[in-house]
Amino acid sequence: MSATAEAVRAFRERLGLPGLVDVHTHFMPERVLDKVWDYFDAVGPLTGVEWPITYRHEEEQRVALLREFGVRAFTAMLYPHKPAMAAWLNAWSADFAARTPDCLHTATFFPEEGVSGYVRQAVESGARIFKSHLQVGGYDPNDERLDPVWGLLAEAGLPIVIHCASGPVPGKHTGPEPIARLLARHPRLPLVVAHMGMPEYADFLDLADRYAEVRLDTTMAFTDFSEEMYGFPPGDLGRLADLGDRILLGTDFPNIPYPYEHQLAALERLGLGDDWLRAVCHDNGARLFRLDG
Template sequence: MSATADAVRVFRQRLGLPGLVDVHTHFMPERVLEKVWDHFDAIGPLTGVEWPITYRLEEEQRVALLRDFGVRAFTSMLYPHKPEMAAWLNAWSAAFAARTPDCLHTATFFPEQGVDAYVHQAVEAGARVFKAHLQVGGYDPNDRLLDPVWGLLAEADIPTVIHCGSGPVPGRYTGPAPVARLLDRHPRLPLIIAHMGLPEYADFLDLADRHPTVRFDTTMAFTDFSERFGGFPPADLGRLADLGDRILFGTDFPNIPYPYEHQLAALERLGLGDPWLRAVCHDNGARLFMLDG
């Protein structure tokens, strides 16, 4: 067992957790993942901030690592950057979930003709969580082509992990305003704001105050790496405590520039207490995805 697995095991045992539920991990077709890794490799020379991929391993090794870490459920977050890509990704992720029973069947979409049909097909096939990436996809979540998609997901109560914050770089449709308009039109939509909405933390917390179906994932938030680019405002720590039943553990594994256990350490040092940590790292996700029946 690796040093990281040992550190995660000590964390779990101290809290009495049966495991972790990580709602933000990436598994996708190998050639797509390699392009994602190429993107992160190029960030250093362009920005001066290196982003080494800590877990640049074969798929089977990555799955085995999560199991060694005690992750009892994880996702295969994947996303299109152009039309005529999402349905193919969904077919791949359905096959991945079928051969990986601890992966929550994940699907995605893009504003294009036929999107309602392939999203309906994914739901019928058992998709339990969707991924929307406004930054990479470069689309408005309020695109009329997506209206039937949001309506279906709201009716089916299937959550969407949505990258809508403006970090690490802003996009045309990132930030809280497009999501606020979306929730005004679909107020029962179960959204999970990726990365805690980094860096617009407070604005997304305001949205959660108005919309009880809005949740957050902790992916990369509060870590040493992310705090350099717009730290979480200390004045809002109390709001994290108040929303403790709507915050879910996420990591961005394998595409993280630090060991897996650092995300856990970053959450622990917030000082919000063991009950909060237990809820965030396991109980909220287990309840949302009905892991215990």
Template sequence: MDLSVTTATAEAVRAFRERLGVPGLVDVHTHFMPGRVLDKVWDYFDAIGPLTGVAWPITYRHEEEQRVALLREFGVRAFTSMLYPHKPAMAAWLNSWAADFAARTPDCLHTATFFPEDGAAQYVRQAVGAGARVFKAHLQVGGYDPNDDRLDEVWGLLAEAGIPIVVHCGSGPVAGKYTGPEPIARLLARHPRLPLVVAHMGMPEYADFLDLAGRYAEVRLDTTMAFTDFSEQFSGFPPQDRGRLADLGDRILLGTDFPNIPYPYEHQLAALERLGLGDDWLRAVCHDNGARLFRLA
């Protein structure tokens, strides 16, 4: 770990927090998962240049303990352990790992996941009973339709419990068979109270997912990688929709994708600040909305 770079980032984030007057950041999109799974994720990003034409170096490729310490040093008061299966018979094991991680990491919001398979509702119900506070669904990696019949009871359960689900449903960085707004629109038509958090602002279908947030009061969006120099070069946010970000300021949440980002942590914050939407908007996005959603004291 480069201590000089880490110190500079911590100082930059501290200055940002102090100027806004928030007690810390609430980052709803950070990744912690079993070591061998994370290694495979990093292998994927190491190869993403050939897949997308864009190099994707991992800035925070550190051991788990160091990554937790970094978030704390950055003043992140609550974060998640976003993890997701890519095949059947994997989600329950990931949930067991995540429950243990949350138990030994009190500032991590207990995270869980699922996959369209027999028994999904049972292990999701168990995760909810064990205290899961947020779920992750990755339609691109999992390659599944959110409207799969085997998930209908899962969505109903989570809607009834009011537990947010962070969903990677946009088509970036590589489109999948079930990515894009249409599958999510069909899902919300059946479960209009579902508290979905659209990851990456729905990149690159920003406008379509903003439309869904305007239509459904429980739909939110996270900022993960959106507006950054890296994403703007291949999937820029449409300038004409910037005003809509202000209109939905109470339903946009800070997300970063830490540690799997190709730039320093503070760049996500700087990218939000340069939108020019004001300190009240930044305060809501970076702290207040997440604190309210997860009932942080």
């Protein structure tokens, strides 16, 4: 067992957890993932910070690592950057979920002709979580072509992990304002704000306070890497405690520039207590996805 697996096991055993539920991990077709890795290899010039990928392995090894870490459920966060791509990604992801039972069947979409049809097809074929990436996709979540999609997902109660904040680099439609307009129209939409809304933490916490179905994932938040760029405001730690039932573990595995256990250590050092850690790292996700029936 690797040092990382040992550290993660020690964390789980101390908290008495049967495993971890990680709502923000990436699996996608090989040629797409290669392009994503190329982006991170070049991200230094954009952010001024190098971003080495710790788990640059073949798919089979990456799945095996998550299992070795004791992750009982994870996702295949994938996303299109142009039209005529999402339906193909969804077909790949459905196959991946079918051969990887501990992966929550993940789907995605793009504002384009036919989007309602292939999203409905994904829902009917058993998708359990969706991914929207406003920075990479470069689209407005309020695009009228997506309105039936948001309505369908709200009605189905299917969570959408949405990269909508402005870190690590802003996009044309990132930030809290477009999401506030979206939620005003679809107040029951089960959005999971990726990266805790970094760096607009307080604004996205405000939206979670306002809308009962809004959650946040911890992806890369509170880590040494992110704190150097976008430190979480200490004055808002109490708000994390208050929202403890709506914060979900996310890591961005495999595209992280540090070992997996560092995300867990970063959460633990917030000092919000073992009950909070149990909820964030397992119980909230297990309840959301009905992992225990």
